Amino acid sequence: MRQGSPGDSAPREPAPGDPALPNPFVHELHLSRLQQVKFCLLGVLLAPIRVLLAFIILFLLWPFAWLQVAGLTEEQLQEPITGWRKTVCHNGVLGLSRLLFFLLGFLRIRVRGQRASRLQAPVLVAAPHSTFFDPIVLLPCDLPKVVSRAENLSVPVIGALLRFNQAILVSRNDPASRRRVVEEVRRRATSGGKWPQVLFFPEGTCSNKKALLKFKPGAFIAGVPVQPVLIRYPNSLDTTSWAWRGPGVLKVLWLTASQPCSIVDVEFLPVYQPSPEESRDPTLYANNVQRVMAQLSPGCVDTGAEPGRSRMISQEEFARQLQLLDPQTVAGAFSYFQQDSSGLVDFRDVALALAALDGGRSLEDLTHLAFELFAEEQAEGSGRLLYQDGFSTILHLLLGSPRPAAMTLHAELCQAGPSHGLSLDQFQNFSLRDLLYGKLFSTYLRPPHTPRGTSQVPDASSPQSPSALANGTLQAPKQKED
Numbered sequence: 001m002r003q004g005s006p007g008d009s010a011p012r013e014p015a016p017g018d019p020a021l022p023n024p025f026v027h028e029l030h031l032s033r034l035q036q037v038k039f040c041l042l043g044v045l046l047a048p049i050r051v052l053l054a055f056i057i058l059f060l061l062w063p064f065a066w067l068q069v070a071g072l073t074e075e076q077l078q079e080p081i082t083g084w085r086k087t088v089c090h091n092g093v094l095g096l097s098r099l100l101f102f103l104l105g106f107l108r109i110r111v112r113g114q115r116a117s118r119l120q121a122p123v124l125v126a127a128p129h130s131t132f133f134d135p136i137v138l139l140p141c142d143l144p145k146v147v148s149r150a151e152n153l154s155v156p157v158i159g160a161l162l163r164f165n166q167a168i169l170v171s172r173n174d175p176a177s178r179r180r181v182v183e184e185v186r187r188r189a190t191s192g193g194k195w196p197q198v199l200f201f202p203e204g205t206c207s208n209k210k211a212l213l214k215f216k217p218g219a220f221i222a223g224v225p226v227q228p229v230l231i232r233y234p235n236s237l238d239t240t241s242w243a244w245r246g247p248g249v250l251k252v253l254w255l256t257a258s259q260p261c262s263i264v265d266v267e268f269l270p271v272y273q274p275s276p277e278e279s280r281d282p283t284l285y286a287n288n289v290q291r292v293m294a295q296l297s298p299g300c301v302d303t304g305a306e307p308g309r310s311r312m313i314s315q316e317e318f319a320r321q322l323q324l325l326d327p328q329t330v331a332g333a334f335s336y337f338q339q340d341s342s343g344l345v346d347f348r349d350v351a352l353a354l355a356a357l358d359g360g361r362s363l364e365d366l367t368h369l370a371f372e373l374f375a376e377e378q379a380e381g382s383g384r385l386l387y388q389d390g391f392s393t394i395l396h397l398l399l400g401s402p403r404p405a406a407m408t409l410h411a412e413l414c415q416a417g418p419s420h421g422l423s424l425d426q427f428q429n430f431s432l433r434d435l436l437y438g439k440l441f442s443t444y445l446r447p448p449h450t451p452r453g454t455s456q457v458p459d460a461s462s463p464q465s466p467s468a469l470a471n472g473t474l475q476a477p478k479q480k481e482d
Contacts, residue, residue, distance in 0.1 A: 024213060025244035027242075046257065051254075062161075064088075066160055068081060068086070068164050094142070109139060118195070124144055125227070128211075141266075145166055148168075149170060181218075182218070218282075226274075227270075229266060229269070239256045240262070269293070337350060356398055364428065367432065387421045391407075
């Protein structure tokens, strides 16, 4: 049993001299000629049958999910379901869920360690979160309760399964929803074993399995012991990763269903007992659990990175990530971004600038990405807000706005005062619907359309290729007479 210590601290930032850390948001899948032939054959013969059968099983889950909550009032659903409903429906959903993943190719689920009881660890935290297949971890955990978006209730079958699970629901449209979620997590976690365990994916987003992202504090607010759970996919070819840049949903599903056999390892680590300091500070608690899990997960480093947290990169890593070869082009492109005293740039700046060059990305997607990159997580589960620094950086990168002017504008938009931040809805309402800035966003951010299958990074080996500017515009190559 792991005991936290008062001296534990958050994961350190990488020093300039450290080796380049992996980019957790990029997954590149390189197939050999033989693998391409194999996937073409199995993708035609095996994958369609597997996916069809899996969807049939998914719809067969609905009667069991419906039966467990049928006839129960909302007041009754505030307490854990027991009796015949629990026995029949729980076992039915558990068995069919295992069959569903089996049909998708997950023939083996290897479990290591021992799952703690609900009294020993009311909360389970699973990482690294790398794919939409990760809910497979619910099976060896005996279908614990989860936290999900309230909007998912309207999705066929999925909504019924969430009601069956008595999931804790959070609504992005209700400002008070997150606080109620925090209170509900506390209530269940401190029920003395009355409620089943609650499972969290504390990273909050998917990565490529090469790094643990910064844990969000939601799973640790109750201050109760947690059991870390490691998820691994020890297959020769990683077809399951679903990162920000990489294969999409359909391709990941098709490639995985085309594999003859996929294996997943679920390892239960010793229960982590928080120190008094960690019980009072959810962020410290989250950081220390993250560090323990990174140390016990081979091949997975602790970067502390997340979409809303700075990750500084050197010029060498900048060139490697963008696949630029010409030193002059690298130096010129790197100089467009603001550098710190060590000569490093924020990778979020680079990611947003490249996204602005993607002609196939809608303005809604672009502004949502900008918010996710620069918004900050709030304590006590009150959501994420965009403060002056992040807001001014976005406007400077996308529109070339001076930072002081952007900070003044942010203060005007925040009716509660400049020390407060903007929510996602407020930021998108400003950037898409404001009479002046809405027009700027819709006209200024329109680079030449490039098919989504092609790279948005200029080819540094060609002297005639344009160079990407940090504000999302293109600099035409100089002609001989310039």
